[in-house]
Amino acid sequence: MKGRVSFDNDTCKGCGLCVSACPMKILALDLSKVNKIGYNPAYCIDQEKCIACTNCALMCPDSVITVERLDI
Amino acid sequence: MKGRVSFDNDTCKGCGLCVSACPMKILALDLSKVNKIGYNPAYCIDQEKCIACTNCALMCPDSVITVERLDI
Amino acid sequence: MGKVLMKGNEAIAQAAISAGCEGFFGYPITPQNEVPEYMSKYLAKSGGVFVQAESELAAINMVYGAAAAGARVMTSSSSPGIALKQEGISYCAGAQLPVVIVSISRGGPGLGGILPSQGDYNQATRGGGNGDYRVIVLAPNGVQEATDMVRHAFKLADSYRIPVMVMADGIIGQMMEPVEIDTTPIPKAPNLWAATGQGKRAHTNMVNSMHLDPYELEDHNILLNNKYLEIAKNETDYEKYLCDDAEVLIVAYGTPSRIVKSAIKTLREEGIKAGLFRPKTLVPYPFDALHEASKSVKFVLVTELSMGQMIVDVKLAVNGLVPVHFYGRTGGVIFEPQEIVDAVKSHLGGK
Amino acid sequence: MGKVLMKGNEAIAQAAISAGCEGFFGYPITPQNEVPEYMSKYLAKSGGVFVQAESELAAINMVYGAAAAGARVMTSSSSPGIALKQEGISYCAGAQLPVVIVSISRGGPGLGGILPSQGDYNQATRGGGNGDYRVIVLAPNGVQEATDMVRHAFKLADSYRIPVMVMADGIIGQMMEPVEIDTTPIPKAPNLWAATGQGKRAHTNMVNSMHLDPYELEDHNILLNNKYLEIAKNETDYEKYLCDDAEVLIVAYGTPSRIVKSAIKTLREEGIKAGLFRPKTLVPYPFDALHEASKSVKFVLVTELSMGQMIVDVKLAVNGLVPVHFYGRTGGVIFEPQEIVDAVKSHLGGK
Amino acid sequence: MTVVFKKTKGLTNKPLTYCPGCTHGIIHRLVAEVLEELNILDRSVLIASVGCSVMAYDFFNTDCIQAAHGRAPAVATGVKRVRPDSIVFTYQGDGDLASIGTGEIVQAAHRGENITVIFVNNAIYGMTGGQMAPTTLPGQITTTSPYGRDVKTQGEPIKMSELIATIPGTYYVERVMTADPVSVRKAKTAIKKAFQNQVDGKGFSMVEVLSSCNIGWGLSPVDSLKYIKERMAPYFPLGVYKDKGKAE
Amino acid sequence: MTVVFKKTKGLTNKPLTYCPGCTHGIIHRLVAEVLEELNILDRSVLIASVGCSVMAYDFFNTDCIQAAHGRAPAVATGVKRVRPDSIVFTYQGDGDLASIGTGEIVQAAHRGENITVIFVNNAIYGMTGGQMAPTTLPGQITTTSPYGRDVKTQGEPIKMSELIATIPGTYYVERVMTADPVSVRKAKTAIKKAFQNQVDGKGFSMVEVLSSCNIGWGLSPVDSLKYIKERMAPYFPLGVYKDKGKAE
Amino acid sequence: MKTVKMVCAGFGGQGVLSMGQMVALMAMKKGFNTSWMPSYGPEMRGGTANCQVVIDEAEIASPIVSEGITLLLAMNQMALTKFQPKLEKGAWLIVNSALVDTKDVPSDVHILKADFNAIAQEVGNPKVQNMAALGTLAAHMDIFNKQDGLDIIEEKFGKKNPELTLLNQKAFEKAYDIS
Amino acid sequence: MKTVKMVCAGFGGQGVLSMGQMVALMAMKKGFNTSWMPSYGPEMRGGTANCQVVIDEAEIASPIVSEGITLLLAMNQMALTKFQPKLEKGAWLIVNSALVDTKDVPSDVHILKADFNAIAQEVGNPKVQNMAALGTLAAHMDIFNKQDGLDIIEEKFGKKNPELTLLNQKAFEKAYDIS
Ligand SMILES: Cc1ncc(C[n+]2csc(CCOP(=O)(O)OP(=O)(O)O)c2C)c(N)n1
Ligand SMILES: Cc1ncc(C[n+]2csc(CCOP(=O)(O)OP(=O)(O)O)c2C)c(N)n1
Ligand code: SF4
Ligand code: SF4
């Protein structure tokens, strides 16, 4: 694991832009949940693979995403 | 004489644009006259030299000038 | 054609098409967007021209040009957009052009809000354009009347060569009601004055609002004023509802007048004889009829969706005969019948 | 500093500079051109900013921006130009910005003429911007008063956070009269609300006229209205001239009021007791004082350089007490004292 | 004798109200001659604007509409759209077209309106007494740039032909001048083309004419012509800025 | 762990009111990040315009002024002239800047106002329900071009960066987009430059950002990004249109 | 007849606006006065929508239903939360039981529930949940019968798309029958 | 004192506007109320100009002199033609005899003539003809004396250009003395 991505779930609008931006294809919308504002929020299906490229965060219109990098 | 130039005196505003446009330098303002609208009108001092180039008429903002050419 | 359920804005647009509108020039603004949208879809199909102008300013000036060229034309907008049209409206009035302006008003001032309001009464009736001029202002109380008035507006514009405004609150623009749109063709007055290219005419035509000589401009103003007096004589219109035996006269226009009617029913059930006076033309205002109607009442209550603008015309009409009170809500808030009932009762006081 | 002979427009500009005007944004239009011209020459020298805007629309929005940033600012224009500013004025009023607007009016409607007129009374007092709002309107009767009122306008704008218009006819703009311009500094009200960059402030500032929630917008409208009521209580101003024993009351404002004074002298010489009531604030209008003054007269004669616009306010004030008559010239024609004398006599009739 | 030059029928008999030597008069004549030569006087509708040429409706022998300051292209749009067979042209100064009317001219070009625009650039507001225009030259003294136009605070003069040429809807733009007989002849050719384009249904055409305002500039009429050539033309280069016809 | 990306302090905590996937949000963030990085949040004054971003005053952590439709550059002029030390920027849509506000944007550039303009071109009027904008693509269906934009009667889309670049007063213009992480990074660089120019007193800078309106376009958020790249960018080529800094 | 003051509210995609329109249309066909008023403007963004339908024998006083709602269709929880305080006593509430929890609704309100999602799913298209709601509504309101609903659906979709008509009618009928 | 209602009219270059201003200035210095009003606007074009000066002990009623002119300065024939019908009985008329023919002026008007062009020529600058006119005017009007005129010229031109002051004063004096 090089990176970690976390979501401020209740501000996510489920637009999926992060999902399509992730080069590792590790993001998805959680169709099983509806958040406070009525959307299926995005989540990371495999944190291990995150390379902390910040692409998802760059594309998120609602500043939902925080990205951290493993300090080695 | 190749041409003849005539002026509608009472519409002339004495601006002198024709005078400066004439390649033959045969036009002038008549300082001895004041026309109906209060200006010194332009006139031709030497009709003989007119070459009917229409430069004067082209430059007259008030369409005061008529130019004729001698038919030979 | 029977009744159909239609959104006010669309019905207004369709009414204009049925009236033979040849050109529509407008700009988007809530809550009137369906007018240009409908026009973009259907006007060209019936031989007219739709142009989305770059602004309200451009729109009113396109209308000015098209009307000057003799076409039957319309524009529409809402509050800040109508503010931007003021210079152009003054030009149209000055040049005596028949144009129809639809105003679907919302809350102000400034950007304000987008919900229904009657805060643009002054804007419509006193203008804000410069100089002595008047435009006719019609105020419908629902979708059906809005379509009828739009058609009527074209007739008036044509026959008096004057801008006519149809002013409706955002409710009328946005709601759907059953409506039947008259499709009778409206003949056009001959417009021999129009600037269409000289053609075979003996003289050239000129459309203009400038008169540099003060005496000429004064004559022109007198001519405009005489025209207005003529219009006031012929075209003033209003509705009276249960006024004959009324002890309380409520004055309201537009959609709120319907709320007032329902309040009047309640009041009458409780033994209070209230009546409604509803101006249908805001310019010319039914001063005389309202004066008459106020003669036998205890007081007049003016109700508006504003802080009180029409009240000035009501006071002018009543001219001191009886007290004139006011009840209003504003900003997009719409009063309930009960609020009117309560207001009437409070002014009746210890009775 | 003693009296100097100055053109009205230049004196107005100088008065603004003396009042500490920090920014002027305007656009040329006759008959107010000397205002921006003077400003371009002298305002920067006294530390202010002069910008020739690309249009009246831009000018009023520059003023809006500069005022929102806390500066003391002014714009000026004439009839069609003021029409174009209506949306912006409504924004200024909505956002509660202290701005001064000078209107030097000419004949209308449309392009009209350039000679003096009072046909913009409605434009000034009823706006044409959208929504419920008021601006204060001051009406000077000459160059001296114009300068005094411009300075006063800045004070009022500041202390009430409201647009203030100084409306003068083209005569005042164009003529020269002896004038002494007060140079006392006018302290600025603290404008903690201004958007100047957050700096060390704990919170950010926001200047805005939009309120999407109707109840919020209603509260805002009520706030604006309360402010206006406060202004009406404190700031209403007028002049009475020979009113105490008057049997005829003439109402006039601006330069024409001086012509009326001279007519009154003639009338009194002929044994007719006439008096002048001159509103100095058109908004707020001196309704109560005029009502009082009309109590003991036979009739009221309203005189305007228009087809009759202020007459509406006069009628509201008189409220049916006595007849209200009208005499006006328009289009740039200015009445002579004798015309007023004749009008009074004709209404006195068989007397 | 054959008449080789006489006043065009495109102008009325009313004396022009321009100051002596003002080249508005030359431009009027050129336009009128073109309308006469193209035989479209009876189809033409002039949209007069606000500026010294506000009364152009008195001078052109065509139907006319007087437009609000800056709005002539919008008015022209209204006319042309409902009367597509008429020949519609605006006649506008630099205050009118390049300042208050910026939006209208840009957007008429953007829509590709099939109209003709005669843009008279005299680098000043003539009518209102010589205030600065957007085209006033750097350092030029006017009544609102009394110390000379300061490009730091008042900007560098705008170049409308260049600007309008970038708009995809524009069909033809050329800048000409009225400084001498040669340039006047060229100006006429450009104006003719701008009208011919409209006759042929090609779309938006504009001719910018560098013109004089001797009163506003404080120069003699003759010196003003020199000023056009020596001061204005270098800043506002003459030439064709767009011609879709050439590209076709 | 080091945080390599988190929400900027340049934005407030209020949730954005834009539709899901609307790239207005990305542009907001980029601007806010730049203000934070340049350390000018406390000097900045946002001029919010009328459009979907009308409530931008709620989202930026700066002083704000809400301007009338199209007039933001005039409002910005007013602010900047009386408060030259503040950093003044407008945030405008294509209806606001390229239609009703054409005059104001052109003339602010013409005067060389030292302000920064963020121009969000989404080829449609989002706020009012998806009407045609001057930048709507040929054939694009909107609520006022229900049969697709017809270039014959509605013109070809206007290219504002190209147009503004012709104005002598303009210092810097670049067109960028928000179609993918790479273009978003480039967009930020451009925006930063546009603000740096203002800090350095250089003059008028504008960044045109091709943005999405998935609701107005009737596409999914992800497809909208494709539309930007594949449909918009070819018509509105990305790149620097003017940079006086380079020329210096 | 007592004035019907109805509000239909839900997410953007749930078809509440057109459902309200069809109620008004049915009322019109039956000879009643009626009005339909949408919420409009920026608040539409973010995915909630509502409309107000008034039905009356007399002229419609106000098309705005701000208080005294007699009939509420709540297609999601937010809708219920927003409009419940404005229900009048004895009002009717129609909810999509799949998404809405009614435990906090006061007892003086008559609740009609059905799982519109399930019905739509059964019929084969999740989009027709609004027609299922229309079915429940028609079953409840005296002034409408089953045929009115089927006819209005026919009228609305008939020409364009017979298949869609059938689908919608099926959803309507299913809900009508179980109500 | 009877109200002075004066009109100064002539060609654009003849300096009638500033001449009128100096009359108003003199009046102000003398403690009178006064106003000066120019003709303005497009009619200025084409080279005619005029202004109106009112002087009064009481407040100035109207600064516009449209009728009842008591004093007319006509610097050219057009000026006389235009304003003569508006002269009141017993009015004073000052004309530039070089350019203006007064044969049609009614006998109830007092005419003061001088060749202002000639005077200006003598002094050496044709532009100062307006100061010559001022001289004639000052000589005629009770409220002014010679020194008033000399002072006002000093004040107006003094700082900028002492030479010009002298020139103007000379023209003024010459005309004053022969009047
Ligand atoms: C709305 C409006 N604003 C201002 C004016 C005043 N005005 C008349 S002409 C003019 C400018 C004219 O300059 P330009 O267009 O360059 O033409 P020119 O007179 O130089 O030929 C202005 C500002 C007006 N009539 N209307
Ligand atoms: C004077 C005026 N005209 C019209 C409107 C209505 N209006 C609000 S936003 C808008 C257009 C917004 O489109 P755009 O600028 O492209 O921004 P977007 O919503 O797409 O972000 C319009 C026309 C208004 N508020 N004021
Ligand atoms: S981009 Fe942002 S809002 Fe969109 S799904 Fe991802 S986290 Fe949610
Ligand atoms: S026609 Fe030519 S030669 Fe003859 S006068 Fe005119 S300019 Fe001179």
Ligand code: SF4
């Ligand atoms: S002011 Fe200038 S532009 Fe106007 S007519 Fe005179 S010279 Fe021509």
Ligand code: SF4
């Ligand atoms: S309407 Fe379009 S531009 Fe507006 S917020 Fe929604 S997606 Fe964004």
